[in-house]
Amino acid sequence: MSAAFLNLQEFNKHLKIINTHCHHLPDIEHQHIGLDFILNKSYVSWCKVDYGDTFDKKSEFLRLVRFNAYFHWLEKALCELCGISQNLTAENWSIFDEKIQQLHQNENYHLEILQDRCGYEKVILDPYWNPGSDEGHPGFFTPTYRINMFLYGFNTQAQDHNGNNPYTVYGWESSLTFDEYLAKMKEQIKEHIQSGCVAMKSALAYDRGLDFCETDKEKAKRGFLNPNANAEDIKAFQDYVFFEICNIAAEYNVPLQCHTGLGKLEKSNAMQMQEVIEKNPQTRFVLFHGSYPWIQDLCALIHNYPNVYADICWLPIISGNACETLLKELIEVGTTDRITWGCDTWTSEESFGALLAAKQVVAKVFAEYIDNFYLSLVDAQEFNRQIFYENAKNLYFKS
Ligand SMILES: [Zn+2]
Structure with missing residues (x-):
């Protein structure tokens, strides 16, 4: 380890943090939880x-997931939070489980991890089960408003991948004209x-390709x-609605956070969004997850468009290696103001x-740049x- x-590790330990993306579950779900719940609600379950x-x-499970990055970082967090120095094994599984349950007897423990251990000053929450909600913690959880459902209002039965459709979520009538639909959408936003928000x-990117094309209204x-x-008519409807959403984001001056990369995989890489x-x-596009693996x-996009921002949320726990590569290239091709980070998780442990x-x-990454005399320690700390x-x-918070 270089000096x-x-x-930098020491400096970053004490940073105040704004976590730009999180799916933290409602308070009630964090009560009396143990190891199984945390694993089930983590990316480890995606394996x-x-x-x-x-x-x-359990032994076989651990043998298989042991070196997966999702598991590695969750295990590290659990060891630190539970004060246990050994790795998780089938033998000590119940010791971890009991310790987690004991800590969660304090019903605010899940928030204390976020505020005290993580140092989050604010968390931008994406509660897709209740779009736009702050889960009863205004000021700390500041929501982002998920817009997927508006592309699924082409009929009353369609649904986005979370099962949402504006006619059912907001009780809209199915006799709307297209103009009325667009006006109602704008009003909701x-x-x-x-x-x-x-x-x-x-x-x-979990619903369709990101190839949004400019389309005429007719x-x-x-x-x-x-x-x-x-299918072509429906795509035209969706593309038009997405362009409208971009307009609204510019008009109200709120960034549009966009999942890119993993998802449906077909057309979910960030370059699909070049046209839009x-x-x-005038719209600020915050592209998530480094468009991993692309x-x-x-x-x-960062190189060519000043209205593109890179949020590296999720990427460090997908692949630290990919994140290192991306971060290096972002330092070199971008500007210092366009990189942010979020956890993208459901539980405080993860x-x-x-x-x-x-x-x-x-x-x-920054240590390497210091050692190569590309920037100084003070520059790195500031960055x-x-x-x-x-x-x-x-x-997000400049009025
Ligand atoms: Zn997410």
Whole structure:
């Protein structure tokens, strides 16, 4: 470990943080939880390896996931929070479980981890089960407003991947004209921004491709509440609605957070958004997750478009290595004000792990730049503070 790395790790330990993206579950879900709940609500469950309830199955589970990054960082967080120095094994499984349950007897423990251990001053919450909600903690959780459902109002039965549709969520009538639909959508977005949402969020990469094209209104109209609409008409409707959302984001001056990369994989890489980015220069597009695994897509967009921001949320726990590569290229091709970080997790334990992962990557990358005389320790400290705090503050909380 170089002296620069250790110095940055120490400096970053005390940073105030604005976490730009999180799915923290409502208070009630964090009561009386144990190891199983945390694993089930973590990305480790995305590995789709069952750990069952027997000693042998747990051993096999651990053998398989042991070196997966999701597991690695969650385990690190659990060891630190529980004060246990050994790795998780089938033998000590119940020791971890009992310790977690004991800590959660304090019903505010889940918030104390976020505020005291992680040092979050604010968390931008994306509660897709209740779009735009602050889960009863205004000021600390500042919501982003998820807009996916508005692209699924082309008929009353359609749903986005979270099961939402504006006719059911907001009780809209199915006799709306296209203009009335667009006006109602704008009204909903405006109300949410006025009630505290600091951004809009598109998770459309889990629903469809990110190839949003400029479309004329007549064509888009054919896809709206039309029983004879074909796939092309529906895409035209969705593309038009997405462009409208970009307009609204510019008008109300809120950033549009966009999931890019993993998701449906087909057309979910960030370059698919080049047209919509280029044609909406007043909209600030915050592209999430480094467009992983297509990280160079993001570098190209950052290089060419000043209205593109890179939020490295989730990436440090997907692959620290990819995140290092991306961060280096962002330092070199971008500007210091356009990198932010969020945990992108459901539980506080995993959030803490995601933060440890991010700090490790950031310290490692910047230490290398210090050792190569590209920047000084003071420059690196300032840049690190921008990534974890200042840039998010300027992007989302500047009135
Ligand atoms: Zn997310």
